[in-house]
Amino acid sequence: MKPIQSSNDFVIKFANVNGSGSASANELFARAIMRMGVPIAPRNIFPSNIQGMPTWYEMRVSAAGWLGRRGGCDLMVAMNPQTWDRDIAEIEPGGYLFYDSTKSQPRSRFREDITVLGIPLTEICNREYTDPRQRQLFKNIMYVGALTALLDMDFAVVEKLIADQYRGKDKLIGANVNALKLGYDHARANLSCPIGLRVERSHGVGDQIFINGNDACGLGAVYGGATVTGWYPITPSTSIIEAFGSYCRKYRTDPDNGMARYAIVQAEDELASIGMVIGAAWNGARAFTATSGPGISLMQEFFGLAYFAEVPVVVFNVQRGGPSTGMPTRTQQSDLIACAYASHGDTKHVLLFPEDPYECFTLGAQAFDLADRLQTPVFVLLDLDIGMNDRLCQPFAWDDQRRYDRGKVMSAEQLEAGKNFGRYLDVDGDGIPWRTIPGTHPTKGAFFSRGTTRNAYAKYSEAGTDYVYNMERLRHKFETAKTLVPAPVLKPASQPTRYGAIYYGSTSPAMAEASALLEAQDVHVDTLRVRGFPFADEVIDFVNDHDFVFIVEQNESGQLRMLLINEGEVDPKRLIRVLHYDGTPITARFISGRIADTLSTHKVTPIRKQVAS
Amino acid sequence: MTYLAKPKLLRTDAPKNTLGYTRRDYEGAISTLCAGCGHDSISAAIVQACFDLDIEPHRVAKLSGIGCSSKTPDYFLGASHGFNTTHGRMPSVLTGAALANRDLTYMGISGDGDSASIGIGQFAHAMRRGVNMTYIVENNGVYGLTKGQFSATADKGSKNKRGVVNSDTPIDLVALALQLGASYVARSFSGDKEQLIPLIKGALRHRGPAFIDVISPCVTFNNHPGSTKSYDYVREHNDAVNRLDFILPRDQINATYPAGSLRRIVQHDGSILHLRKLATDYDPSDRVGAMNHLQERHALGEIVTGLLYVDSSAEDLHRHLNTVEKPLNQLGDAYLCPGSKALDALNASLR
The missing domain is CATH 3.40.50.920 (Rossmann fold)
Structure with missing residues (x-):
């Protein structure tokens, strides 16, 4: 079998043990290829576990810029004995296996149709380092060094990346570069470098940025003007809130007194998190939560309230495998129905489908305008694949002339001028009523929000005619929504x-x-x-x-x-x-x-x- | 329930508060509850407290869950925004509202089913978070709207209208609130407005979670012999630890109270709580003592009322989160959106 020959177009997969520090080494390697101008699409395949379970980092290198998963594996970096057999089996005929050869393996554990590349990583580490933690971490950096040689990559690029990454912590730079060099030199001395797979400098990356969808959603919420979030941790959505928090600390800390122009509350459960969001939005702040399938199930009753009382909220749903607990660390698009018609009775909700981190940011920010304009919940439906994996995408952009569309909010001046205010009255013919924010005017514009039927002036009503008026207006509002959601x-x-x-x-x-x-x-x-x-x-x-x-x-x-x-x-x-x-x-x-x-x-x-x- | 609309014309000599509002300005829609319902007395006490404190009605947000008690916000403060949310979830909605605008006064109205049964989780977490609010539970030990089932606060051994005896241990929301970190905890009785009105005033001027459990007999389903939440039972077993007088900073302090039985507590805003002690050994600043007193009296079949605990130096959720003084819902685009320059720099760091 002839070894695969390919430049800038192959799949490399790292089989690791989770919690072993491999993720940062693998990411370092991915970024090095990207710095050489070659597009990559990495994906973490990880367990619902903290330490000790198998995890994979699959990276597609594609000069043409294809960012979808390709399938198959041309070079396997097999660092996990637990998954050895299936990892070996996954390699394409003519592919390559890189492994830690410290412990000799019987011939039967390899394949005849692949090229085997062994380096005694553990042995070298044990010789070079005494601290067990260092032995583990530097073993990862060492295989990055070896791969740099095997794929004919520019050593200086990786070296500079390490320097950038640990800027200010010079001790770490030296130690990491040393480990990198150990691996690089050993490969050059003992293996035939380069192999048939190569990384060559290219211009395929251009000005693209590299970020995951969850971070982009958090940033979109900052740019979209969100100030309040109530949330509850759930994979794979948690990092949206973490990102929102860190971008808020960066961009929303009052320079004069260090105070926060935002409020983030970790709730006791998903019911409370959406409840807080509804309360804040009802009171005129832009508010959102982030969750995944099980959280969506828990929030159902509140979605009905927000729909019927017409409260503008934004929900990021990073979908994972369902039903029930399902596959918490795997990707799916299986919450469309649960979101589109969430809650009992006749409901309908606005959904947005971003394709990548760029749209997570733009549609994420736009979701707040849409929610305010339509006075209804807006769901941003992404999934684990774009949420938790770094992806190349076009750089974020923002028009400084843009102003938030707060929708039909009646001001104290309008109320004072005697404008007819009926909270659920369709005065403009688009099905969207006007609202007032609590505290606006001493004597005008107050209303009582509720999930029960009411008339157009928000008075409790059990009259069928009031009910039908309201439902038909809501239907009409969703006709309007069709013209406002992002076009296909x-x-x-x-x-x-x-x-x-x-x-x-x-x-x-x-x-x-x-x-x-x-x-x-x-x-x-x-x-x-x-x-x-x-x-x-x-x-x-x-x-x-x-x-x-x-x-x-x-x-x-x-x-x-x-x-x-x-x-x-x-x-x-x-x-x-x-x-x-x-x-x-x-x-x-x-x-x-x-x-x-x-x-x-x-x-x-x-x-x-x-x-x- | 009354079928007579209130007259629109007011006497010209109707008393006005310093804002120029009459009591009528603090009233709401006509109650649809049963005639004699304790809840209507609580609504009246809220009206009186807000009138006396010169609170602008539109600066109050009143939130509730589901149930008879949760209907009442429609029946007071008609010029305030109200939100009748879902069953047992008012605390989270109120928390969010309070985050959005720290300048309004938040009033949460709930019942024993709404707070002790379905909503006990949200009740507990709102207390421990330190949300700045007045949280009133109108506690009748029974589900009225669904016609008379026991709630989680019904006493063990109490009998319902059909003669069924409750065998479950009751939840004491006051004991829970004390344990969970509420910084103003009181209990009262809907039939005792002398005690209730000052307690509500103190709660409204308190910074932090103020909780008042108000025993409010259900005239239709829980006001019979055998009920421990009937008017007669509560009147006979009420053990008041103190009587509260609420004094605004501008008010003249009336010094006619007998020395030695008075305790003076100054709140954040300068308002003063004068506690006329009834139980000689009772100290409302001692949280553990309050819990003990509650349990001791409960064992004797007595219902402790009054201001049980107050921490006048408590901090609220906004302080914990270090949020800006200006309400979050009033921050303009320029304060919220970092703009294109920041984004360009961020893009550069992502390459």
């Missing part, structure tokens, strides 16, 4: 086609690559990325304009498909499921394979052709 993004195929594909969120990079793969096979599919719910008219038009539409999503039941059928009243037979839900991120190979298979094996006959014949 259309990418036409290179040739006219009767086939379309609809996708959203973290599926985006895999779908883009799948389109390219399909085009290469002369299969043409128009694609539409949905960015919001309720669906803009263009989404339903897209379905109606194609004979068959593939609905690509990462859940078992086809939840976006259900929403399209329900909201767009489209023929279910024309919506073909492409579902990936094993907890790993969807791949381009999977999508293009499914679409190509369906088109060839099922011999789909377009309806129009049937009619014509």
